[in-house]
Amino acid sequence: MYIPSHFHIDEIKIAYDLIKEHSFATLISQQNGIPVATHLPLILDNENKYLYGHLARPNPQWKDISN
Secondary structure, eight states: OOOOGGGOOOOHHHHHHHHHHTOEEEEEEEETTEEEEEEEEEEEETTTTEEEEOOOTTSTTHHHHHO
């Protein structure tokens, strides 16, 4: 993903603080050519540098990931 230089973050602590303050992501996919978006709650694992998210099974967008 292209990141303009004025948005680039060099310090990991700043990035982690930003993630903690805004702990969600937007998952975007297509279903039959129509864009679909879902906000996902996220949990940051600082130690292992992972983001964990959750997509509810009743949300049909999870099927887009498995394809």
